[in-house]
Amino acid sequence: MPGLGLDARAWSGVLTRLAGLGTVVPLPAMGRPADAGADLRVEAQAARLIDLLPAECDLVLVGHSASCSVVVEAARHTRVVRGLVLVGPTTDPAAATWPRMAVQWLRTASHERLWEVSVLTPQYRATGVASMVRGMDQMRRYRTDVGLAAPSPPTRIVRGVYDRIAPERWCADLAEASAASVTVVPGAGHMVPLTHPQAVVDAVHSLADPVPPAR
Numbered sequence: 001m002p003g004l005g006l007d008a009r010a011w012s013g014v015l016t017r018l019a020g021l022g023t024v025v026p027l028p029a030m031g032r033p034a035d036a037g038a039d040l041r042v043e044a045q046a047a048r049l050i051d052l053l054p055a056e057c058d059l060v061l062v063g064h065s066a067s068c069s070v071v072v073e074a075a076r077h078t079r080v081v082r083g084l085v086l087v088g089p090t091t092d093p094a095a096a097t098w099p100r101m102a103v104q105w106l107r108t109a110s111h112e113r114l115w116e117v118s119v120l121t122p123q124y125r126a127t128g129v130a131s132m133v134r135g136m137d138q139m140r141r142y143r144t145d146v147g148l149a150a151p152s153p154p155t156r157i158v159r160g161v162y163d164r165i166a167p168e169r170w171c172a173d174l175a176e177a178s179a180a181s182v183t184v185v186p187g188a189g190h191m192v193p194l195t196h197p198q199a200v201v202d203a204v205h206s207l208a209d210p211v212p213p214a215r
Helices: 008-018 042-052 067-075 098-109 116-127 129-139 144-149 168-178 197-206
Strands: 059-064 081-087 155-160 181-185
Touching: 008 116, 008 197, 042 067, 042 129, 059 067, 059 197, 067 081, 067 144, 081 197, 116 129, 144 168, 155 168, 155 197, 168 181, 181 197
Parallel strands: 059 081, 081 155, 155 181
Antiparallel strands: none
16 A cells, blocks of 8 residues: 555556566555545545455555555454555654654655655645645554554564654564564665565565464
8 A cells, every 4th residue: 555645656666576466555645635525544544445455365465654554454354464564654653743743754854865756746746735634634643553452464564774754663662562573674764665665575475475363
């Protein structure tokens, strides 16, 4: 699932390396504009995602940034998920206010690549600023750590070493809540699916073999 304001273009490198085994699922504010009055709470987004999943299939759900909370919530309510990959997960309770989120974003932006601007700007424009702001205002209230503390499938967490949106402490808290492993990507910021797609693919493949049932 793409992060807030993003669409399939942010996942082109990942999809190429998965060689047809993956697909991007867009949702309001994450891949497509949100209609006026659309319910953008994580629980509502997770319900939309579940409705789009096949009825009987072992899936690895991959979320990036704000969509990590959506795949976590979806996994709680369906049995077709065998694993989760959370890339740069958000909703850190220590940064739930707009000023604190802004500080995280600014501290991370300086470590992103200049060429990303030309890729990300058209995606943000297509989604719309209003949709993004409404989406983030709802998603920031969700406790991803609490969601992962419930019975959950095997989980991999991937973060860039310079990612302040998904800081080391927060990812460690998530890992502890779910017995997940954390992979730190050298040289990366927050946009790991775009800048370091192989790290995401490796995490997916680590869950592709038979795994124990959810705890």
